[in-house]
Amino acid sequence: MSKAWRYFFILFVLIIAIGIVVFKLIHMQSVEHERLAKEGQNRSQRTTISRAYRGMILDREGKPLAISTPVDSIWADPYFVSADDPKLLTLLDKLDLSSADKMEILARIKKGQGRSGFVYIKRQVSPFVASEIQQMNIKGIHLDREFKRYYPDAEITAHVVGFTNIDGKGQEGVELQYDKALTGKDGKRSIHRDLKGGVARKNEDDQIVKHGQDIYLSIDRKVQYIAYKYLKEGVIENNAAAGSAVIVNVHTGEVLAMVNYPSYNPNNLQNATADKRRNRVLTDVYEPGSVMKPFAAVAGLKSGKYDVDTVIDTSPGFYRLNGRTVRDFRNYGEMDLRHILMKSSNVGISRMVLSLPANDLADTMREFGFGRITGIAFPGERSGFVPSPRKWGEFPLATLSFGYGMNATALQIAQAYAAIANGGKLIHPTLLRHDPQIPTQGYPVIDKDISAKMLDMLTSVVEGLGGTASKARLSRYHVAGKTGTVRKAVAGGYATDSYMATFVGIVPSSDPQFVIVVVIDDPKGQAYGGGSAAAPVFTEIAAHVLSMLGVPPDKK
Incomplete structure (x- = not known):
């Protein structure tokens, strides 16, 4: 081989x-470029995310009503994971996914093949399952720490806490x-390392968790349960369609309990229909009667x-206005306001x-909070409606006096009765625990003398001979209602066989402490009245709550 040939061979x-x-x-x-840059960053740059957990929702005693538990x-990443990888198929089997879900995940991975991306396989798995997945050590499969909400009291507090x-x-x-x-707000910390593993520089945009x-x-978990x-x-x-109850502290406006039935389980929303999720206490308006x-x-x-002893003649038990009839259950004759x-x-x-002047009643109702939201600021609360009877004539004004032609929520009724109970001050209800160091905000709607007279007359409704609410009596406490x-x-018009x-x-x-409102929607049978269907429920709730809270009996 010549030198020239060797020269050209080496040059070639x-x-x-x-x-x-x-x-x-x-x-x-x-x-x-993209893959190498990513691998280079993975070797030199480290970004750690500190997940922020959602705050707890607690009752007035600090008992948890909603907590966050760690899950993964x-x-x-389709760049590193192949849809045909046997390990991936094993992983999907381990997660107990449906066939449709598996096919969708594999299709998304296949579509993103060769490109860096993000495909969820399953959200919020238990730590035990996450540990098993981690031990499989599949390249391109990642775990992210998250938090799952858990509600210890499930359907009992569902309508208050939500989900x-x-x-x-x-x-x-x-x-x-x-x-x-x-x-x-999640925290973030990023650093760049040099070839020896030391910190080369820190990012200035780091965020503290x-x-x-x-x-x-304000909810008391035990009261809520009762x-x-x-x-x-x-x-x-009562074979009823639904029911609601709310308990309010008359001096602070704190809602100690707010319940509805049917309810739902916020830990499993599979059967949580819109009807079951509705917080009827403040989203449903109805004519209260x-x-x-x-x-x-x-x-x-x-x-x-x-005044309390002013006599009015109700004979003969009915009268007509513009061709329409206002009637009583029977002819009661002459009665004072108490009776x-x-x-x-x-x-x-x-x-x-x-x-009275035509608008006196509507104005009084509005002063007690009817026709406007209570200020509790709860999602979905409705304001209700109070008409102006002057525009309607005498019959609408007459029916307004016994709760027709207007509507309200159970919470508005509780707020208004609390004003009667506490000496005449309207206090907006609240779902937040009241700080005793801060004076309760409110404004007077009636004077204390009228408040005392109303309490006296309402006590007669329950405890007086022939009152309509005898089933609301308590053995150890006086009740006004x-x-x-x-x-x-x-x-x-109106249903002939369906009642509230x-x-x-x-x-x-x-010595009023609490107002309790009970509403039974469409009770069936003969016992459909407020005194027959709702009052016994009040009796059970009140007796247990007063005893549990240590309220001294006022009956001797």
């Missing part, structure tokens, strides 16, 4: 080698109402024309109201 080899190197460099800078979510979606965002109830305060704020509610237990029993016993008569009596007392409330006389209360029974409004039964009680009436 060098050119080929240099060409290969140049080709490799070009290939690395173009085709493999599994995801795949979050899978991303931890509040959807209903307190979870939605205070979502911003409950939601934390900020956990969500805990929310203390209210739910006996409301549920009452709805089932005779529970509004005390506010007509207040209008009469405020006018100065009437008009005791017997729940439509004729007596409406004749009194018709003798009022029943209400109305036909349910339907298209074109209500009882409102103030306990103990000698």
